[in-house]
Structures are given as structure tokens and as C-alpha cells.
Amino acid sequence: MPERGDLELEALEIDLLLEAIRRQYGHDFRDYARASLRRKVRTLAATLGVEQISALIPRLLHEPELFSSVVGAFATPVTEMFRDPPFFRFLRESVVPHLQTWPFVRIWVAGCATGEEVYSLAILLREEGLYERCTLFATDFVDPVLSRARQGIYPLRSMKINSANYQRSGGRGSLSDYYHADYDSVIMDAGLRENITFANHNLVTDGVFSEVHLILCRNVLIYFNNVLQQRVLGLFHDSLLHGGVLALGSKESLRHGDFADRFKELEATWKVYRKSD
Amino acid sequence: MEGLPQERLKGSQQGQERRFAAAVIGGSAGGISAVTAIVSALPPTLPLPVIVVLHQSPQEPPAWVDYLGRHASLPVVEAEDKMPLCPGTVYCAPAGYHLLLETNGDLALSVDEKINFSRPSIDLLFSSAADVFGPALIGIVLTGANSDGARGLAEIVGAGGLAMVQAPAGAEWPTMPEAALQTAPQAWSLGLDEIADQLVALSMPKQGLNCPASKGA
Numbered sequence: 001m002p003e004r005g006d007l008e009l010e011a012l013e014i015d016l017l018l019e020a021i022r023r024q025y026g027h028d029f030r031d032y033a034r035a036s037l038r039r040k041v042r043t044l045a046a047t048l049g050v051e052q053i054s055a056l057i058p059r060l061l062h063e064p065e066l067f068s069s070v071v072g073a074f075a076t077p078v079t080e081m082f083r084d085p086p087f088f089r090f091l092r093e094s095v096v097p098h099l100q101t102w103p104f105v106r107i108w109v110a111g112c113a114t115g116e117e118v119y120s121l122a123i124l125l126r127e128e129g130l131y132e133r134c135t136l137f138a139t140d141f142v143d144p145v146l147s148r149a150r151q152g153i154y155p156l157r158s159m160k161i162n163s164a165n166y167q168r169s170g171g172r173g174s175l176s177d178y179y180h181a182d183y184d185s186v187i188m189d190a191g192l193r194e195n196i197t198f199a200n201h202n203l204v205t206d207g208v209f210s211e212v213h214l215i216l217c218r219n220v221l222i223y224f225n226n227v228l229q230q231r232v233l234g235l236f237h238d239s240l241l242h243g244g245v246l247a248l249g250s251k252e253s254l255r256h257g258d259f260a261d262r263f264k265e266l267e268a269t270w271k272v273y274r275k276s277d
Numbered sequence: 278m279e280g281l282p283q284e285r286l287k288g289s290q291q292g293q294e295r296r297f298a299a300a301v302i303g304g305s306a307g308g309i310s311a312v313t314a315i316v317s318a319l320p321p322t323l324p325l326p327v328i329v330v331l332h333q334s335p336q337e338p339p340a341w342v343d344y345l346g347r348h349a350s351l352p353v354v355e356a357e358d359k360m361p362l363c364p365g366t367v368y369c370a371p372a373g374y375h376l377l378l379e380t381n382g383d384l385a386l387s388v389d390e391k392i393n394f395s396r397p398s399i400d401l402l403f404s405s406a407a408d409v410f411g412p413a414l415i416g417i418v419l420t421g422a423n424s425d426g427a428r429g430l431a432e433i434v435g436a437g438g439l440a441m442v443q444a445p446a447g448a449e450w451p452t453m454p455e456a457a458l459q460t461a462p463q464a465w466s467l468g469l470d471e472i473a474d475q476l477v478a479l480s481m482p483k484q485g486l487n488c489p490a491s492k493g494a
Binding site: 011035219223252 | 355386401408
């Protein structure tokens with residue numbers, strides 16, 4: 001149970017740790033939202049059995065394998081397929097017709113983590129007859145996480161909720177049409193990956209990725225502080241073509257920042273916006 | 278109970294009046310009616326923010342937030358990311374998200390792993406609020422059929438804050454308040470109406486939090 005002074009010392013130790021990680025590995029967590037990050041750092045210290053946060057610094061500096069194995073935990077949200085089914089229904093019924101007006105459609109799933117969202121989108125686009133005209137970019141900055149996304153292998157037990165979500169999102173078939181079960185895992189149909197490009201991209205440090213018609217970045221901005229959120233929203237604004245669509249997480253919003261009047265809100269609950277300038 | 282809470286409080290503080298800046302409430306099974314009983318008894322002039330985590334199925338619409346709002350005389354909102362805390366407002370954790378507090382008092386959300394099968398996690402809210410408010414925090418554990426909140430309540434006590442639990446005998450599901458009393462035996466075991474009365478009596482005057490002009494909701 002930390003005393004006040006201990007908390008200030010802990011904050012200093014976390015600052016030093018993040019500086020060490022940035023300079024050694026190039027991953028910049030300094031503008032991540034601290035409350036959640038502090039939890040993860042404390043958990044890591046407890047897992048590794050070190051008394052103080054600062055004692056993590058020599059471990060992570062001198063053991064690159066250790067760093068690779070823990071960096072994912074710092075930055076990878078847990079998700080499911082068709083998370084927020086009404087959002088995917090809105091995408092299917094209201095955004096897809098808008099995308100249909102372009103001859104080719106480029107889509108960016110920014111911060112794709114373990115890939116559930118990009119496979120969900122691929123399935124939806126296939127069912128709406130748009131997939132063949134689409135290029136999907138799925139990016140994350142953690143390579144091991146990105147290779148998990150590329151593999152498309154998920155625990156069988158997760159498919160119960162995924163299937164229920166799919167049905168509620170207006171799916172036209174059965175989710176099992178899109179994967180093969182093998183013991184306690186499923187592997188997503190390789191055909192879904194044909195038009196997906198998985199690539200390493202860091203929202204904190206990298207620039208515009210491509211000119212795109214649709215960006216999905218749901219429940220990523222909640223991990224960033226206000227400064228970093230505004231930077232990333234600027235990046236999205238620059239990446240979208242005129243009339244392009246941005247989908248954020250349902251508890252995220254453009255309302256409090258610099259971009260409120262540069263996007264038009266298409267759907268209030270699910271935070272879907274269209275670039276308007 | 279060892280005497281009235283006010284007397285014990287005075288005893289523990291050598292007669293000094295304590296000031297509180299925020300209250301956090303956690304509930305699970307049966308929690309909607311319990312938290313409604315408390316919040317509906319709070320006046321709109323309550324000078325501290327109240328932050329609520331209730332376990333619920335993410336498959337259900339968050340109707341309890343609207344329900345709570347209809348029964349409250351102070352504003353009830355679903356928490357959004359980076360929303361600043363304002364006095365006299367009740368903030369509810371959205372289904373499927375952890376709710377935490379940043380050091381500056383803003384609300385923060387995450388979709389990290391479930392903790393003890395729960396997201397939102399009561400322990401997580403309580404622990405992060407204890408970091409921010411220390412001894413100026415009131416933590417309240419209500420009815421429930423698991424032990425979420427027990428560890429967090431102990432952390433609130435450890436940081437010098439004040440703990441209350443819904444008296445297990447009167448709780449729809451006593452498991453959660455009982456677990457909290459195990460880890461935080463200092464907690465006051467009270468009826469729902471007593472909890473509401475205490476919240477009002479213990480609230481600090483309005484200078485505690487600066488609420489920005491742009492209210493999040």
C-alpha cells in the first residue's frame with residue numbers, strides 16, 4: 001500500500017524506465033495514459049519478483065528477449081471478433097454503401113493487435129461483395145503480436161462469443177464458414193488474408209501510412225494521453241481521403257480535441273466520423 | 278459494530294474533522310437496486326464525485342445507467358475516456374471496459390485482460406483511485422456473489438481512506454461484502470440508507486476539485 005512519497009518515487013522510476021526503453025528499443029511509451037501503464041509496470045515487477053520499478057531497468061536493458069516478451073503486454077488490448085455488434089451492423093448497412101462508390105477501397109486497421117478486428121472486417125466485406133476491390137492494411141508496432149495477427153489462430157473457446165457477436169452484427173451466414181477448427185484452436189480461412197497486408201507501423205513515431213478510405217482504430221486511443229491522441233488523430237486526418245471514414249472506440253471521441261470540426265459525426269454511439277475538410 | 282461510525286471516526290482522527298474528495302462504489306449481483314438506493318438518496322449539492330463499477334453482461338444494453346439517472350437528483354453519466362471528474366456527478370463504468378483514474382483526476386478506460394473474470398474490475402478502480410486520492414477517498418462495496426473489490430478496499434484503507442460495506446445480513450448477495458470485510462476489517466458495515474447519510478455527512482466543501490467549464494457529458 002503506497003504512501004504519498006512512495007507514489008512520487010514510483011512515478012520517477014516509471015519515467016526512467018520508459019526513457020530507458022525508448023533509447024534502447026525505440027518504443028516510446030512516455031505519452032501513454034499512465035494509470036493503465038502503471039498497473040502493467042507494477043504487474044511486471046511483481047511477476048519478475050523485483051522489489052522496485054527501477055530494478056526493471058537493468059533487466060529490460062540487458063535482456064532483449066525479456067523485453068520482446070513483455071512489450072506486447074504493455075500495448076496490446078484484448079479484443080474479440082465483431083466486438084460491439086451494432087457497430088459492425090452500422091458499418092455493414094451505412095458505411096459499406098458509401099465505400100461502394102469508390103472503384104478501389106483502401107482500409108487501415110490501425111493498432112490491429114492480434115487481428116480479430118481485421119478478420120471481422122474481411123468477413124463483412126466479403127459478404128457485402130466488396131472484398132475483391134479492397135486492400136486492407138493491418139498495422140501494429142509489436143512484431144510478435146503482428147505475427148499472431150497474420151497467423152489468424154485463435155482459441156476455440158473464444159469462438160462462442162465471436163459467433164454470437166457475428167450473428168448480432170447482421171452476419172449473413174455462420175462464422176464457422178470462415179475458420180477451421182483443430183483441437184482447441186481455430187485458424188481463419190486463408191482466403192480472408194488475400195487482400196490484407198500486415199505491416200509494422202508505430203502510431204507514436206511513424207508518419208502517414210497510405211491514403212485510405214476507411215480507418216478503424218477502436219480502443220487504441222484510450223491508451224494514449226491527450227497529447228498523443230491529438231497527434232494520432234492528425235495522422236488519421238492526413239491519411240484519409242476527402243470523405244473518408246474514421247471509426248473510433250465507442251467510449252472515445254473527437255469532442256474534446258482539435259479535430260471536432262474537421263470531421264462530421266455519422267453515428268454518435270459508435271463514434272463513426274467522416275472527414276469533412 | 279463498535280459504536281457509531283461518527284464516533285469511531287472522531288476517535289481515529291483525534292477529533293479532527295476528516296475531508297473527503299471522492300467516493301468509489303462497487304457492486305455485482307443485486308448491485309443495481311443497491312446502488313440506486315444510495316444514489317437516489319444523494320442531494321444534487323453533493324460536493325464530491327461518485328464513481329460506480331457494476332458487473333454486468335456486455336451483451337445487455339447499459340440500461341442501468343439510464344435507470345440510475347431517472348432515480349437520481351444529481352447527474353448520472355456513463356464514463357468516457359479522459360472525462361474530467363466534477364463534484365456532484367455520478368460516473369458509471371461502461372460495460373466491457375475497465376475504469377481507472379489518472380493522477381490528474383480524469384477518468385481513463387482500458388480493455389485490458391479481465392481481472393478475476395471481471396471487466397470492469399472493482400479492484401482496479403479502487404486501487405487507482407486510492408493512488409490518486411489517498412486518505413481523501415471513500416470506498417464502498419455492495420452486494421455481490423464474488424470477491425471483487427475486497428483487495429481494492431484494503432488498498433483504500435492502506436492509503437488512509439475510509440471503507441464501508443453494505444452489511445452482509447441486509448445484502449441480496451452477502452459474499453462480496455463479506456469478502457471485503459475479511460480483507461478490510463476496519464470497514465464500516467452499514468445499511469444502504471446509512472451509507473447514503475454518511476456520504477453526505479462526510480463530504481468536503483466544494484474547493485476540492487476544479488471542474489473545467491466544459492463538462493464532458
